[in-house]
Every structure is written in C-alpha cells, then in structure tokens.
Amino acid sequence: MKVAIVKLSALGDIVHAMVALQFIKAHSPQIQIDWIVEERFAEVLKHNPDIDNILTVNLKALKTNKAGIFAQLKKIRSYANNNYDLVIDAQGLIKSAVTAKFIGKGKCIAGFDADSIREKAASWFYDVKVACAYDANTIDRNALILSSPLGINIITEQILNKKPFLFFNNEDPQIYDFLSKDRLNIVLVIGSTWDSRNYPAAKFVKIAEALQQNCLVVWGSEQEKAAAEWMAAQSDLIKVMPKLDLNSLKALIAKADLLIGNDTGPTHMAWGLNRPSITIFGPTPVSRVYQTDINKVVKSASIVNPYKLNKQDYSIKDIDEREIIEQAKFLLSL
Numbered sequence: 580m581k582v583a584i585v586k587l588s589a590l591g592d593i594v595h596a597m598v599a600l601q602f603i604k605a606h607s608p609q610i611q612i613d614w615i616v617e618e619r620f621a622e623v624l625k626h627n628p629d630i631d632n633i634l635t636v637n638l639k640a641l642k643t644n645k646a647g648i649f650a651q652l653k654k655i656r657s658y659a660n661n662n663y664d665l666v667i668d669a670q671g672l673i674k675s676a677v678t679a680k681f682i683g684k685g686k687c688i689a690g691f692d693a694d695s696i697r698e699k700a701a702s703w704f705y706d707v708k709v710a711c712a713y714d715a716n717t718i719d720r721n722a723l724i725l726s727s728p729l730g731i732n733i734i735t736e737q738i739l740n741k742k743p744f745l746f747f748n749n750e751d752p753q754i755y756d757f758l759s760k761d762r763l764n765i766v767l768v769i770g771s772t773w774d775s776r777n778y779p780a781a782k783f784v785k786i787a788e789a790l791q792q793n794c795l796v797v798w799g800s801e802q803e804k805a806a807a808e809w810m811a812a813q814s815d816l817i818k819v820m821p822k823l824d825l826n827s828l829k830a831l832i833a834k835a836d837l838l839i840g841n842d843t844g845p846t847h848m849a850w851g852l853n854r855p856s857i858t859i860f861g862p863t864p865v866s867r868v869y870q871t872d873i874n875k876v877v878k879s880a881s882i883v884n885p886y887k888l889n890k891q892d893y894s895i896k897d898i899d900e901r902e903i904i905e906q907a908k909f910l911l912s913l
Contacts, residue, residue, distance in 0.1 A: 581611045585679045586669040588617045590844025594851045596669050596721035597744050600629035602733045603726060622825035626746035634658050638674055659684035669724045671696035676704040689728035714885040717867045739871060745851040750830035757818055758834055759793035763911055766832055767796045768840025770803035775893045776841050778859045780806045782900040784813045789904045795820050797845060837910055850874050855910040857903055861895025862888055875906050
C-alpha cells in the first residue's frame with residue numbers, strides 16, 4: 580500500500596504528526612509512506628527511517644511570486660504519477676486539501692470532518708472524514724488523522740513510550756565547540772511567530788544566572804539574533820549559536836541536557852528527541868503538547884480560547900522566572 584501524507588507546515592505541527600509514523604510502520608511494515616511538505620521544513624523529516632520519500636512544494640513563495648503557481652501545480656500533479664492508494668491531508672486547510680486532491684487523482688482522500696478543522700471547506704475534498712474535537716490535544720489529533728484512515732489505533736500509552744523520531748547526519752561540527760564538558764548544556768529558544776508568544780529576554784538572562792550552566796541561544800531571524808546577543812552581553816553563561824539549519828539544530832538539541840523555550844517548533848523538537856524540556860505558554864493552549872516526566876510546561880494566568888487565539892495576549896511576560904527555574908533545577912537533577 581502506498582500512502583501520501585500532506586502536512587505542509589509548520590515546524591512544530593510536523594514534529595507532532597511524525598510521532599505516528601513509528602506505530603504505523605510497526606503495525607504494517609509494508610506500507611510505503613511519502614510526505615509532502617514545504618521546502619523550508621523538509622530537513623526536519625530527513626533521515627527518518629519510517630518515511631520512504633520526502634516530496635516538497637513551495638506554496639509559501641506564491642504569496643510574493645504569483646507567477647510561480649503554474650510551476651508548483653505542475654510539480655504537485657507530477658506526484659500523482661506515484662499512484663497512491665490513499666492520500667491523507669493532516670493539515671486541514673484549503674491549500675493542503677487541494678494539494679491532496681491533485682496528488683490523489685481520483686484515489687481515496689482522507690482528512691478531518693468540517694467540525695474538526697479551522698477551514699471547514701477543506702473537508703469537501705475528502706472521501707474519508709475523521710472526527711476529532713478541534714480543541715483536543717494536538718498530538719492526539721495528528722496521531723488520529725494519520726492512523727484512523729489506515730484502520731490503526733494509536734493509544735496514549737504508545738505515544739508516552741515513543742522512541743525518538745528526529746534524526747540527523749553530517750551536522751555542522753561547530754555545534755560541538757559550544758557544548759561544555761564542565762557544565763550542563765541548556766538550549767534556549769527565545770523566538771516564535773508572534774511577539775506575544777515570546778518570554779522576555781531579560782527573564783531568560785535571570786534563568787541562566789540562577790542555573791549557572793552553559794546556556795546556548797538559538798535564533799532564526801536577525802531580530803532574534805540581536806536579542807540573543809543582548810542576552811550574551813548580560814551574562815557570561817550565555818552563548819549565541821551560529822545560524823543552524825534544521826539538521827544541525829536536531830543534533831544540538833539531541834546533545835542538550837535541557838531545552839527551555841517558547842511554544843514554537845524548535846522547542847517541540849526536544850519532545851521528538853526525548854530530551855528534557857520546559858515549554859513556556861502565554862496566548863496558546865497547553866493542549867498542544869504532551870506533559871511527561873521530562874517534558875514540562877509553564878503557562879501564564881490567561882485563559883486561552885483555542886478556537887480564536889488572541890495575539891494581543893502578552894501575559895507570558897508576567898510569568899515569574901522562579902517558576903521556570905524551579906522546574907529546570909528538577910529536570911537537571913534527574
């Protein structure tokens with residue numbers, strides 16, 4: 580059986596969906612699984628033994644280059660030549676549903692039903708419709724949409740006992756120059772897609788000073804780099820990492836003793852690598868993650884409506900850094 584998964588973005592969502600692969604392949608080793616993804620996120624999928632082929636699109640670029648739509652349509656249509664038995668749209672957006680329809684080319688298309696996704700019209704494109712509350716745990720939702728159309732049931736206990744599923748190869752050797760042998764290594768993820776999801780840089784500095792370990796700040800934009808450099812100027816315990824591709828970022832996190840970060844893709848990679856982590860939440864719901872013995876969350880006092888997130892909710896800035904420090908000390912003692 581040949582299956583195509585359409586999960587184009589974003590980084591954290593892709594990570595949360597990938598957990599299902601090991602259980603699908605364990606149940607049915609003969610299944611071929613191909614994954615259709617935005618080019619900029621393809622690296623996170625690479626080297627995973629449960630993915631047979633990674634097929635890329637660049638739909639994001641169409642926002643600034645409308646002329647590129649014909650090239651992208653041609654590329655997507657070419658994927659239909661793989662003759663998939665089943666195409667699963669794990670995204671639930673109109674653009675992902677249309678992508679799945681082109682790739683399916685008359686074959687079975689599966690996705691969430693209209694009451695389970697943000698863009699309800701996407702469900703019109705599906706032959707098999709899966710029901711799951713939109714405000715349910717994000718990881719459970721991803722596991723369900725990938726397994727249910729295959730007649731496979733993934734349970735919570737399996738996910739809690741998962742094997743690491745992010746892999747890397749030929750990573751940037753620079754990362755090892757930043758890792759300390761004398762102190763524990765803590766990765767700090769200070770950026771995200773919204774400013775209201777970002778914990779204050781000054782409080783990250785207080786956390787680093789309290790823990791007295793080797794703190795490595797990763798960044799993805801010039802604004803984040805500037806914040807990281809400011810933090811490093813405040814504390815000798817903080818180092819700014821060079822810009823890393825996703826392959827090298829996976830390698831760094833895999834070597835870390837702890838990751839502390841905002842609710843964003845690189846933070847969720849720690850969970851995918853079975854590394855200790857603290858995810859800091861403000862305007863987004865904690866139902867996006869699994870809380871485990873080594874993966875903790877700290878949430879602001881605000882109440883979040885998962886159906887309509889408030890980008891003006893800056894309550895994350897009010898979280899007392901001592902709460903994070905306490906959690907970090909516990910995890911570092913394990």
